[in-house]
Amino acid sequence: MAVVVTSTFVKPRLMAEAPLRATQDPRWVRWLLTGTALVFLAFFLLLPLVAVFGEALRRGLGAYFAAVGDADALASVKLTLIAALISVPANVVFGVAAAWCIAKYSFRGKSLLITLIDLPFAVSPVISGLIYVLVFGAQGWLGPWLIEHDVKIIFAVPGIVLATTFVTFPFVARELIPLMQAQGSEEEYAAITLGANGWQAFWRVTLPNIKWGLLYGVILCNARAMGEFGAVSVVSGHIRGETNTMPLHVEILYNEYNFVGAFAVASLLALLALVTLVLKSIVEWRHAQAHAA
Amino acid sequence: MSLLRKQHSVLPGFGLSLGFTLAYLGLIVLVPLSAAFLKTAGMSWADFVAAVASPRVMAAYRLSFFASLAAASVNAFFGLIVAWVLVRYAFPGKRIVDALVDLPFALPTAVAGIALTAIYAKNGWVGQWLEPHGVKIAFTEIGVFVALTFIGLPFVVRTLQPVLEELQPEIEEAAASLGANRWQTISRVLLPELFPALLTGFALSFARALGEYGSVVFISGNMPMRTEIVPLLIITKLEQYDYRGATAIAVVMLTASFGLLLLINLIQKWSRRHHRV
Numbered sequence: 001m002a003v004v005v006t007s008t009f010v011k012p013r014l015m016a017e018a019p020l021r022a023t024q025d026p027r028w029v030r031w032l033l034t035g036t037a038l039v040f041l042a043f044f045l046l047l048p049l050v051a052v053f054g055e056a057l058r059r060g061l062g063a064y065f066a067a068v069g070d071a072d073a074l075a076s077v078k079l080t081l082i083a084a085l086i087s088v089p090a091n092v093v094f095g096v097a098a099a100w101c102i103a104k105y106s107f108r109g110k111s112l113l114i115t116l117i118d119l120p121f122a123v124s125p126v127i128s129g130l131i132y133v134l135v136f137g138a139q140g141w142l143g144p145w146l147i148e149h150d151v152k153i154i155f156a157v158p159g160i161v162l163a164t165t166f167v168t169f170p171f172v173a174r175e176l177i178p179l180m181q182a183q184g185s186e187e188e189y190a191a192i193t194l195g196a197n198g199w200q201a202f203w204r205v206t207l208p209n210i211k212w213g214l215l216y217g218v219i220l221c222n223a224r225a226m227g228e229f230g231a232v233s234v235v236s237g238h239i240r241g242e243t244n245t246m247p248l249h250v251e252i253l254y255n256e257y258n259f260v261g262a263f264a265v266a267s268l269l270a271l272l273a274l275v276t277l278v279l280k281s282i283v284e285w286r287h288a289q290a291h292a293a
Numbered sequence: 294m295s296l297l298r299k300q301h302s303v304l305p306g307f308g309l310s311l312g313f314t315l316a317y318l319g320l321i322v323l324v325p326l327s328a329a330f331l332k333t334a335g336m337s338w339a340d341f342v343a344a345v346a347s348p349r350v351m352a353a354y355r356l357s358f359f360a361s362l363a364a365a366s367v368n369a370f371f372g373l374i375v376a377w378v379l380v381r382y383a384f385p386g387k388r389i390v391d392a393l394v395d396l397p398f399a400l401p402t403a404v405a406g407i408a409l410t411a412i413y414a415k416n417g418w419v420g421q422w423l424e425p426h427g428v429k430i431a432f433t434e435i436g437v438f439v440a441l442t443f444i445g446l447p448f449v450v451r452t453l454q455p456v457l458e459e460l461q462p463e464i465e466e467a468a469a470s471l472g473a474n475r476w477q478t479i480s481r482v483l484l485p486e487l488f489p490a491l492l493t494g495f496a497l498s499f500a501r502a503l504g505e506y507g508s509v510v511f512i513s514g515n516m517p518m519r520t521e522i523v524p525l526l527i528i529t530k531l532e533q534y535d536y537r538g539a540t541a542i543a544v545v546m547l548t549a550s551f552g553l554l555l556l557i558n559l560i561q562k563w564s565r566r567h568h569r570v
Binding site: 023025026030033034036037038040041044045046047048049051052054055093094097098100101104105107113115116117118119120122123124125126127130131132133134135137139140141162165166169185188189192197198201202220223224226227228229230233234246247248250251254259262263266269270272273274276277278280281 | 303304305306307309310311313314315317318321322323324325326328329332371374375377378379381382384388390392393394395396397398399400401402403404405407408409411412418419442443446462465466475500503504505506507511523524525527528531536539540543546547550551553554558
């Protein structure tokens with residue numbers, strides 16, 4: 001009781017006289033730095049985002065919905081969805097397989113393998129498209145054979161899917177590898193010892209453990225897959241209504257001075273970016289909660 | 294050791310998962326990338342030099358290099374402030390600001406490109422106020438710099454944040470109790486601790502800027518010798534069916550990017566050793 005009395009008695013005096021703690025900055029420094037950071041972010045991040053919606057709605061809602069509902073715009077939405085629906089699952093399967101062999105076993109050349117998986121991030125998007133032209137293009141390695149068998153890859157949908165897969169290649173793997181390495185293999189050993197086979201151990205033990213990391217990788221992978229511009233631009237051939245993804249359609253409309261149309265399609269991609277950021281924050285939050293529990 | 298190896302072999306799926314990983318990596322990444330190097334290997338040295346060192350290409354290297362350097366430097370400076378503010382201070386809306394930092398990762402580059410052009414063109418949101426003072430941003434080198442700053446922004450913040458969060462308050466308290474003032478604590482104790490992460494973020498931002506295409510092409514105006522970046526030259530050559538020329542420039546860029554990747558790995562290795570000591 002006495003302790004409580006002294007502490008309530010002493011505390012206010014201490015607080016009033018206490019100098020700044022060693023890890024605290026004076027108030028004016030806090031204000032200055034926070035202000036600088038917010039002004040910088042407002043100019044470089046918020047303003048472009050607001051500009052997309054502002055320009056899209058410049059001629060009113062009618063013009064906006066007419067631009068979004070245009071047949072070529074809808075075709076570009078469809079192609080973007082197709083490219084993402086193929087490349088994202090492919091990279092999920094790869095990411096899980098790569099993380100499984102890297103996290104669960106020890107073998108030589110592992111760090112080289114991890115570096116090679118990250119390689120596509122170091123390649124300029126334009127070059128990511130170019131290398132597929134060199135393999136599948138009319139002048140490329142397989143070009144003559146493909147022409148003979150009437151298979152179109154470059155300037156067609158398969159090329160777009162391949163280029164998208166390349167630029168989004170590391171996303172899932174690089175999320176899962178450190179996560180599964182940190183989790184170790186004890187739980188899987190226990191499952192195997194109790195009579196589970198490998199697939200059962202994976203589906204019932206590993207997958208529930210990595211689900212948030214996996215979802216996080218999928219969200220990032222999908223955002224890049226739907227938004228990729230440079231790589232897809234090289235392999236697409238820009239045929240309206242056929243090989244234009246949404247970012248390419250934005251470019252075509254913009255270059256035709258159809259600014260409302262360009263910004264209307266761009267606003268859909270900006271909405272996708274916002275949804276991505278929200279989902280990402282939710283997953284980070286859930287993951288932190290799961291860790292704390 | 295032998296126990297460890299035995300334990301490892303208990304878990305099935307090694308051959309399947311490694312086999313699939315290597316096959317997929319080879320088909321999607323390694324074989325197509327090697328096509329660029331093999332195509333260039335078929336060129337004579339004189340042709341190669343003519344393709345990668347013509348005045349127009351040299352001007353593009355210069356622009357890409359210096360604009361990326363300027364953008365990465367600005368990002369290092371402001372990224373440090375943003376990361377510091379997000380980790381150390383409390384203010385309303387902090388979680389939203391924190392999430393928004395990733396916008397350049399999530400927003401398609403083409404969208405960023407046309408948005409920045411709409412802002413900085415001479416009749417644009419900001420451009421109309423600068424134009425009367427003779428400041429032009431869109432369709433100049435400054436426009437390239439602005440776009441590269443936008444796309445490189447998250448790298449520095451996101452590499453610094455975890456390091457800042459893990460810094461023990463004890464080292465600052467120790468410095469203060471030994472008589473250091475706040476500025477001495479920051480410049481002599483905190484900044485050296487943060488330096489490897491800051492350098493990594495700078496290098497990542499710089500590497501990303503070198504290869505960037507989508508956000509730059511709209512705002513740069515693409516004038517030969519003045520505002521053409523290297524990736525645009527590759528596209529231009531491809532459109533002229535000059536596949537060899539395009540590939541030769543691509544090989545120069547790939548070599549630079551892989552060198553940077555190696556450098557970033559070395560910095561991280563060095564910083565890990567630095568931390569262990």
